[in-house]
Structures are given as structure tokens and as C-alpha cells.
Amino acid sequence: MRNLLISFILLFSLPAVAQLQVLKGRVVDSSTQAGVAYTNIGVEGTFYGTASDAQGFFELKIPEEYKNDQLFFSAVGYQNQMLPIPDLLKKDFLKIALAEQTYNIEDVDIAAHSRVLFRIIKTAAKNIPANFHQGPLGVKFYYEEETKPNNDSTEQKREAVVELYDETAYRSPSITDAFNKRNYQFSQVKKNFESYSIPTGKTGFDELLEMDIARLSNGILNEKLLNNFDLKLENISQFNGDSVWIISYKTSKTDLAHTGDYYATKYDGQIYISQNNYEILRNECVVEASRNNPHNRSLATTSQDQNQVSYHYTAVYQPQNGKYFLSYLDCDKTFVDVDNQQTTYSRKASALGITTSPVKISGKDYFEDETYVESFWKSFERPE
Missing domain, CATH: 2.60.40.1120 (Carboxypeptidase-like, regulatory domain)
Structure with a gap:
């Protein structure tokens, strides 16, 4: 008492x-x-x-x-x-x-307004090599993916530490350069299922990496395609004492070149660009597609594994030592599978650290069969 x-x-x-x-x-x-x-x-x-x-x-x-x-x-x-x-x-x-955003093409100021936005985006794309880290660059990511079937199947979850090696980084951003110069490996893995076959061992990390718009310099950042996008200045915000343009964009040309998705039917996005040195801080997109190849959204397919596809992805960039790099990626996707069941998955990659003196990595771990190390995961601190 x-x-x-x-x-x-x-x-x-x-x-x-x-x-x-x-x-x-x-x-x-x-x-x-x-x-x-x-x-x-x-x-x-x-x-x-x-x-x-x-x-x-x-x-x-x-x-x-x-x-x-x-x-x-x-x-x-x-x-x-x-x-x-x-x-x-x-x-x-x-x-x-x-309220839904409308684009009034009858507006007499729309042409002049668009020219300003086009110039901002062109300048941001041109300044990527100056604003971002050049290679070689190593980035260590915490990666997690969850698949949630809307039936009685058990939710599958994979956590991993992934080491990315980029020989040139943002020195020469392009789709080809990114594919040829970036390799990665899974070094630690924790999951609630066994990788007993290629489909279960397959990871979605490579597809997620393709949403790094600054590294690939594709879509809205491709000057040859930019005129096919409708642009709108949504806001000017203050971030850490720096003004940022928030520009929304969409296109009726939903082919692979414009969207990165072979079967896209809708592609709307927003890009955040600093008024300081035109650094790209964030990009996000909402995409709809008639179907997707289960290995990668950019590939053609005749299968019915992913139909009525809808997904949202975000890429975030942050500075270290005065230069920017990819610090976060996520993608939430919903589709109907071959059994007419709706499935949702989530993939996220958060940078744990970078180095400008990385160990070279050869190849890409499209599939993983790493052994679970209990001692590592007991002491590992997941990023918020």
C-alpha cells in the first residue's frame, strides 16, 4: 500500500x-x-x-x-x-x-505558363550531372516487399540489405547507362517463405530501381519527349529555407518511352524541383496499365499473371556532401491475377548510407536464396 x-x-x-x-x-x-x-x-x-x-x-x-x-x-x-x-x-x-485538377487549353496564358515550366524541367534534367553524385558510387539499401493476396493465401514478406554499385552514377544519366553500369547484390535476407523455385526467389528490386527518374533521365526528363506532357505549377513551397516548384504532369502518349510501362493507359505525376540549383528532390507517379509482365513492367508479355494493373511510386533524393543521390523508393501495386484474384504488393528501399569508394559488384541478383542470419537481424535497426 x-x-x-x-x-x-x-x-x-x-x-x-x-x-x-x-x-x-x-x-x-x-x-x-x-x-x-x-x-x-x-x-x-x-x-x-x-x-x-x-x-x-x-x-x-x-x-x-x-x-x-x-x-x-x-x-x-x-x-x-x-x-x-x-x-x-x-x-x-x-x-x-x-477537387479534380483540370487543364484549360483555352486559357490565353497557358502557352506562356507552359514554356516557363518546360524550361524549369529542361534545366533540372541538364543539371543532373552537376547536382548529383558521379560514380563510382555505392549505396546500401534496406529493402522490404510484401505481397498480399485477397484470398486465403498467406502474406509473403521479404526484408533485405541490398548493396548497389554504380560505376558512373549520375555522370551520364540514361536508361542504357543505368542498366549497364548498375549492379547489386543481396547480402542479408529475412523472409517468411522459402525460395524453392525461380518465382519465389525472384525479387522486384530491379523494377523498383527503374523508377529512379533522375538516374534514367527518362519520361518527363527526356527533352525529346517533354513536349508531349501537359504541365501545371501546383505550388511553390519552402523546404529548409529553399523554395521548391511542385509541377504536375500527364501525357496522353502512354507508350513505353513516355511511361516506362509497356502497357500503360494512364500516367500522371508530380515532380519537386528546387529553385536553388534546379535539384530534383522528389518524383511520384500514378500509373494504370491493362497488364504487366510479372518480371518487369517494361517488358512485353502474353501471360495473364497481372491484369487491370494500378500502381503508385515515389522517388526521393537527398544531399550528402553537397551532392544528391537516391535516398528512398517505394511502389504500391494492385492487379488481378490469372485466377481472377486481386493481389496487392508493396516494395520499399531506404538508403542506409553511401560511399564514393565502393567495392565493385558484378551482376544483378534478380533472384536470391540467401541464408537467414539471426544474429544480424536481432541487432539490425530498421530505418523509420
């Missing part, structure tokens, strides 16, 4: 600890009320934020220092929205309605 009384006194005599307040809600289309998937949600002027899930639901913890700031909502194909955090904190559950 005495110990209980002491604990009670201590509890009420300790100074109050600031609690994180949590915002919960759903982002919806203002017209259809359907959830808006993968909406960027963040505190204006910072990199702090989250994204809505495939159904538009989200949850965000608000630190004390941000409780009086503004929260922005940005989704590909929709108008941005900015709301005061104090007002949002008053509600138990939020419903954020976004």
Missing part, C-alpha cells in the same frame, strides 16, 4: 510530458466521394508528413512544434489544399475533399 501511495504521488508531481496529437481522416474526391489514394499530407515548409493509403485513409501525429502550422494535401490529378492544423485538431475524424 505504501509503494502504491508513493507511485501515486510521483505520478502527479512529475512535470507534464507533451503528448503528440493525432489527426485521423480520409481524403476523398469532392465529386464522387471515393477515397483518393496516396495523397501527400505534410506540414507546410517541412518534410514532415505522411500519405493516405489505397482507400484514402490516413493518420498523422502532430508534434508540439507544428500544432499552429498549416497542413497541405497534394495528390496527382487534384488541386492542392492547405488547412490550419489548429482547426483540424478540433475534429475527431477528418474528411478532406479534393
Whole structure:
């Protein structure tokens, strides 16, 4: 009883600890009320934020220092929205309605407006060798992938440490250079299934790497293709004291050259470019395709393994020693398989560190059969 009384006194005599307040809600289309998937949600002027899930639901913890700031909502194909955090904190559950972004080709200013945006993107593409690390470059990634069949099958999960060797890095960005000069190997793996065959041993790391738009300099960053994109300045935001252009883009030419997907039917994106030296900070896309080759979205196929495909991917770039490099990639994908079952998978790669004196790697681990090392995973700290 005495110990209980002491604990009670201590509890009420300790100074109050600031609690994180949590915002919960759903982002919806203002017209259809359907959830808006993968909406960027963040505190204006910072990199702090989250994204809505495939159904538009989200949850965000608000630190004390941000409780009086503004929260922005940005989704590909929709108008941005900015709301005061104090007002949002008053509600138990939020419903954020976004209006669809329209492109009015009748607007007399659209031609001049587009020319400015074209120049920004062309300059950003041209400045990639100057703004990004040149090779040789080594990057160590924490990689995770989850496959979730919408049936009774068990969810499969693979975690790994992947070492990437890039002989030239961003010195000569192109699809061909990236394929020829980048190799990688899986050094540590933890998974809840056995790699007893080629399909189960196959990884999706190579396809994920192809979404590094700065390294491949493809799609919107290919000057020969740029005129086939519709551009729109969505916002100018402050990030760490630097202004950033947020430019949305889409194209009706959904072939392999423009989208990186052999069977794409829709390709909408947003790219973040610094006003400082035209550094590319972030790129994200929403893609729909009639089908995909299960080995890589860029390949042709006659199989029915992936039909009615929809996916969203993001690439993020950060500086180290004054030069930028790929720091994060993710892709969330949904498709209907040959048995007419819907399947969802998620792939993510987070950089753990880089080196400009890497050990050369030959070849690519398209398949892995690494042995699980318990001691490594017990001490390994996963990035947030």
C-alpha cells in the first residue's frame, strides 16, 4: 500500500510530458466521394508528413512544434489544399475533399505558363550531372516487399540489405547507362517463405530501381519527349529555407518511352524541383496499365499473371556532401491475377548510407536464396 501511495504521488508531481496529437481522416474526391489514394499530407515548409493509403485513409501525429502550422494535401490529378492544423485538431475524424485538377487549353496564358515550366524541367534534367553524385558510387539499401493476396493465401514478406554499385552514377544519366553500369547484390535476407523455385526467389528490386527518374533521365526528363506532357505549377513551397516548384504532369502518349510501362493507359505525376540549383528532390507517379509482365513492367508479355494493373511510386533524393543521390523508393501495386484474384504488393528501399569508394559488384541478383542470419537481424535497426 505504501509503494502504491508513493507511485501515486510521483505520478502527479512529475512535470507534464507533451503528448503528440493525432489527426485521423480520409481524403476523398469532392465529386464522387471515393477515397483518393496516396495523397501527400505534410506540414507546410517541412518534410514532415505522411500519405493516405489505397482507400484514402490516413493518420498523422502532430508534434508540439507544428500544432499552429498549416497542413497541405497534394495528390496527382487534384488541386492542392492547405488547412490550419489548429482547426483540424478540433475534429475527431477528418474528411478532406479534393477537387479534380483540370487543364484549360483555352486559357490565353497557358502557352506562356507552359514554356516557363518546360524550361524549369529542361534545366533540372541538364543539371543532373552537376547536382548529383558521379560514380563510382555505392549505396546500401534496406529493402522490404510484401505481397498480399485477397484470398486465403498467406502474406509473403521479404526484408533485405541490398548493396548497389554504380560505376558512373549520375555522370551520364540514361536508361542504357543505368542498366549497364548498375549492379547489386543481396547480402542479408529475412523472409517468411522459402525460395524453392525461380518465382519465389525472384525479387522486384530491379523494377523498383527503374523508377529512379533522375538516374534514367527518362519520361518527363527526356527533352525529346517533354513536349508531349501537359504541365501545371501546383505550388511553390519552402523546404529548409529553399523554395521548391511542385509541377504536375500527364501525357496522353502512354507508350513505353513516355511511361516506362509497356502497357500503360494512364500516367500522371508530380515532380519537386528546387529553385536553388534546379535539384530534383522528389518524383511520384500514378500509373494504370491493362497488364504487366510479372518480371518487369517494361517488358512485353502474353501471360495473364497481372491484369487491370494500378500502381503508385515515389522517388526521393537527398544531399550528402553537397551532392544528391537516391535516398528512398517505394511502389504500391494492385492487379488481378490469372485466377481472377486481386493481389496487392508493396516494395520499399531506404538508403542506409553511401560511399564514393565502393567495392565493385558484378551482376544483378534478380533472384536470391540467401541464408537467414539471426544474429544480424536481432541487432539490425530498421530505418523509420
